[in-house]
Structures are given as C-alpha cells and as structure tokens.
Amino acid sequence: MCLAIPVQVKEIKNNNRAVVDNNGVNFEASTNLVENLKVGDFVLIHAGFIIEILTRDDAREKLALLEEFYQKTGRGKNGRE
Template structure:
C-alpha cells in the first residue's frame, strides 16, 4: 500500500525542500511542482511533492490520517 502525506513547505533550495507536519520535518524533492514557495502545502509520496494543495485540503487529509491512527490505538 502506498501513502502520500500532506506537508507545509518550510524552505526551498533549488529542487530540494523541507516540509513540516505535526512538528516533524522531512526533506523532499519538488521537481514536479515548479514555483513551490515556503508556506505552500503539498502532497508528498516517496520523497517527492506530487500535488499542490490548499491549506484546507491539507488539514482535511491530516485529520483523516489522525482519525485512522486513533482508531488503531
């Protein structure tokens, strides 16, 4: 099973970026999404940003992930 996770972009340097969610940061590539800026939200899969999201979309996705985690606890 594959899982993509929404992250907020913290910094961008060339095709590399750092994203954040829930206090955790992740290095990622933004090759597929030119023009990504700090503050943007992206869906990340296998270390690559694959889709730009609105803040609302990102929050809804994170809420669904948290709901699944809570159901397993």
C-alpha cells in the same frame, strides 16, 4: 495504493529540494515534480517527493451533491474542517 500526506513547505533549497514539516517531523523532499512552489504551501508528499500543491480551502469547489446534503442536514456549507 499510494500513501501520501499533506505537509507544509518550510524552506526551498536551490538543489530541487525543499524542507517540509509534518507536525514537528522535518525532512527534505524533492521538488522535481511540481512548479511554482512557495514557502508556506501545503503539499502532498509521496515517498519523499512533492507530487502536488494543495488548493486553498476557500478556493475549493465541493461536489453539488455534497453541498446539497450538508445544507439539508444543517452541517454547514463546506464539507470539511
């Protein structure tokens, strides 16, 4: 229901705005809905607002069911690229 995509924070401005980048497309987004934002963070953008900060790859916990599945099929531990 809600189109949101990951983008990277380039610059944090002082008016609750941040410049974000999506593969060469740059725009300002509102930082009103998140806390502890840092330059370089990957964040989720929905309609011009940052709605969440993404967890780093190495900090992720995959579902046990999928861990098992990928181990069984020899497709590696981490489910995603």
